[in-house]
Amino acid sequence: MQMKTALITGASSGFGWAIAKRLAAQNYRIIALARRKERLLELQQLLGESYCAFIACDVQESKRIEQNLQQIASERGWNVDVLVNNAGFALGLQSADCADLDDWERMISVNCTALVRLTRLVLPQMVAKQSGIIINIGSIAGSYPYPGGNVYGATKAFVKQFSLNLRADLFDKNIRVTNIEPGLAQSEFSLVRFKGDKEQADSVYAGTQPLLPEDIAEAVAWVLSLPEHVNINRIELMPTTQAAAALNVCRNKGT
Ligand code: 8X3
Numbered sequence: 001m002q003m004k005t006a007l008i009t010g011a012s013s014g015f016g017w018a019i020a021k022r023l024a025a026q027n028y029r030i031i032a033l034a035r036r037k038e039r040l041l042e043l044q045q046l047l048g049e050s051y052c053a054f055i056a057c058d059v060q061e062s063k064r065i066e067q068n069l070q071q072i073a074s075e076r077g078w079n080v081d082v083l084v085n086n087a088g089f090a091l092g093l094q095s096a097d098c099a100d101l102d103d104w105e106r107m108i109s110v111n112c113t114a115l116v117r118l119t120r121l122v123l124p125q126m127v128a129k130q131s132g133i134i135i136n137i138g139s140i141a142g143s144y145p146y147p148g149g150n151v152y153g154a155t156k157a158f159v160k161q162f163s164l165n166l167r168a169d170l171f172d173k174n175i176r177v178t179n180i181e182p183g184l185a186q187s188e189f190s191l192v193r194f195k196g197d198k199e200q201a202d203s204v205y206a207g208t209q210p211l212l213p214e215d216i217a218e219a220v221a222w223v224l225s226l227p228e229h230v231n232i233n234r235i236e237l238m239p240t241t242q243a244a245a246a247l248n249v250c251r252n253k254g255t
């Protein structure tokens with residue numbers, strides 16, 4: 001059977017790295033996209049050069065990504081069958097009234113703008129083939145509000161609704177779309193959110209068992225293992241040790 005190709009963003013660590021490994025083990029060719037070239041080289045070495053190409057650039061650099069994909073298509077004959085939009089981050093956990101506006105704009109740019117640009121780039125060739133899968137990595141933060149989640153959660157709500165709306169456009173073109181929405185998960189997520197403050201980042205996972213990147217990779221692999229007539233719209237997964245909390249009520253105000 002002809003091997004399929006998966007383009008994975010944010011592939012240099014965490015979910016992206018685990019997804020690349022998992023899909024390679026499932027006989028997918030991998031195009032790994034991330035900024036850190038040395039990590040991508042390491043991944044390529046791990047998976048084998050004939051099965052892994054990489055694009056070392058920022059996911060916001062749409063033109064460069066387009067050129068690189070064209071080059072990979074002409075040199076290796078690989079076209080994207082599966083797009084895993086994994087790149088994304090949270091920056092800061094401040095209340096909305098004192099959050100950093102630059103952080104907000106960067107989250108919107110990477111989590112929303114870059115994701116829709118890349119999706120728009122690969123869709124025409126998927127539609128032409130009448131085959132393809134888009135897997136977006138959302139978050140439970142797109143459904144459940146929490147203090148300091150403000151714009152991060154809003155970007156993930158965007159990703160959730162964008163995924164559902166893609167389905168509305170693609171259901172008759174044999175293109176599948178899934179939004180995977182993890183809860184607390186061990187990765188560089190908190191280190192990035194707290195801008196390198198390891199102690200603060202570690203405290204997020206202290207004394208509990210978060211999801212692991214391999215758990216998210218397993219969900220991706222399961223979605224891809226299903227027959228073509230099955231579309232999983234959303235998967236929400238949390239560690240067993242996490243649950244939604246009660247609504248907050250502010251008391252004794254105005255009395
Ligand atoms: C990561 C999950 O709950 O830390 O997207 O925002 S959460």
